[in-house]
Structure formats: structure tokens, C-alpha cells
Amino acid sequence: MKKNLSLLLVVQMLFSSNIYSSKIANNAEGLKPTVVGNPTENVIFISPNGNDGNAGTKRHPFATLERAKQAIKNNVGEPITIYLREGYYPLEKSFVLSKNDLSEATPIQVSSYPGERAHIIGGKEIHGFTALDPQSEDYKKFEAEIRDNIMVVDLIEKGIADFGNLSARGFGRDIQPSGLTLYFNEKPMTLARWPNNDWATIDNVPESLEGKGFTYDSNRPAKWLNAPDLWLHGYWKYDWSDTYVKVASIDSAGKTILTEEPYSGYPFTKGKRFYALNLLEELDSPGEWYLDREKGKLYFWPPSDLQNAKVFVSLLQEPLVRIEDVNNT
């Protein structure tokens, strides 16, 4: 890489489960933050309560990383620290730094403010879950003993229309976004699945299904015949190679599952393990959720008090932070 720019970006990503959510670690040890009145000086502050019309000072912080980037554009020579105050920073697109945003030999440090935790989130906070209406059709979809635990929210009403998609990702395949994921108090929740904590196993692979499907020994899949977007996640031949496979059809009489291309990668093998996911019919334990993509309704069994929880859905399908054509020294 051409050494035309020295950029030090101190961002430690602690990924929770995928590319959508990260925390910026407090990595400002040794720095002597100065409260400055002019954002062209070397310390810039951003706060969730800030305003991009502010000066970017500790007392009058910016609100966004994009505004901070603008402020440093014409800086010449001085090292710059960008402090994010405690809180959440939802991004609707990648935060991109490139040689065009910086001056030559100007190291940049992006960090949470000492003693605080800043979270850069590629998603949106969700409020307004309600219990299921006992008179509704939804209520009847769940077993009587659990239906009062299920909460629902309309994501379309919240301005969210693109939910992404589940994809045939896994071993040996290109990295792909995983589709919308639900986070509860910073932890990814479980897309409704069966079995809940264990695995099912392939009963057999008849010659006629080789590479494309298998038989099972359970009455459970008979519940899934109307599921619109049913997936399996499995270790189909080796315990080090897993892929996600979309189900094409289920024959509950013949106890057969047929899957879609590109199938499983390493072929389906008798006795190997998998679970089924993305099933409203299997939302039956705390922490599970399901999204009706057609209606935009998200169903969730909260693992603990929802009232005081932070709930986000991931939306961004590109990296949170991208650094282009720079040199890390």
C-alpha cells in the first residue's frame, strides 16, 4: 500500500455475533484530553445528546461521526482524537474514512471517552412491543400455556421495510449478511428453532435424495408444512463444516425433507446433526423470536423484563466501519 497517509484508528470491535453490532472499547489510556473550543483543534467530542450544529467540544458535542469527519477534513498535521460519550450510535451506512478525509501524517484515534462505553450500532432501537390480543388470530397461533409470554411489534410501523434475508451461508461460502437479527440488552436472541438447545439427526439418505435431502424420524416437521421460509442449519458430514440450507418441501407421510440449491456443501450424511429455524411454529422458549416478513410483525418471548431493556434490530448490511487507502502505523 502506498504510504501516503498515516492513520491510527484505535477501534476495538467486540463483535457479538455478526457484523451488525459492536462496541468501541475504551482505549484512551495515556491520552490527555483537552477541552477545546474549536473542532479544528485536536480533540472532538460526540454524544448521543449532541447536535451536529454544535462546535464539537466537550460541553457542546456533535451528534454523529459523520459530522466529526467533516470537522477534521481540513486539519493539517495535528493528531486528532475523536471521543464518543456514553451511549448508542445507530448508523444507517458504513462510517468510511479514507485518505481524502485526512491530511497526510495525521493520526486519528476514535475512542469512547475514558471511563465510558460507546456502542456503534448498525440497527435501530425498537420500542412499543405489546402483548398479543386474546381476540386476535395471532393469539391462537401459540400454545395456550405460552401465548401470554409472546410480545409483538410492527416493524413497518417503525419505518423499517428492508429486513434482509436468510441466506445459504456457511463453510466454504462467501461471507454474507445474516438478515435482520434481534438484540436484547446487547445479546443476540435466537431465531425460533427446533430443537431448542439440542440437535436433530438425519435418519437416512436414500439414493434418490442423495445430495438434495434426507429422511427424519420425528413427527415434528409435520407442524412446518405452511412455514414460508424454513431453513436448516447443520453439520451435514463433518463436525467442522456447517451450512444453512433452505427447505424446498417436506413430505410428512414419507418423513422426507428436500432442500434447495446450493444444497448442503458436504453431502447430507446419515446420523449427522441439524436444527430447523425461522419458524413461528417453534417460538416456544424465552429468548426466541420470529419475523413475519410479509406483514413486518416481529414476535418475541423476552428472556427477562422488557420494560427496562434495550432492544435493537440489526439493519445495516455492510460493515460498520470501513477504512480505505490508508496506512496503519
Ligand SMILES: [Ca+2]
Ligand atoms: Ca423453539
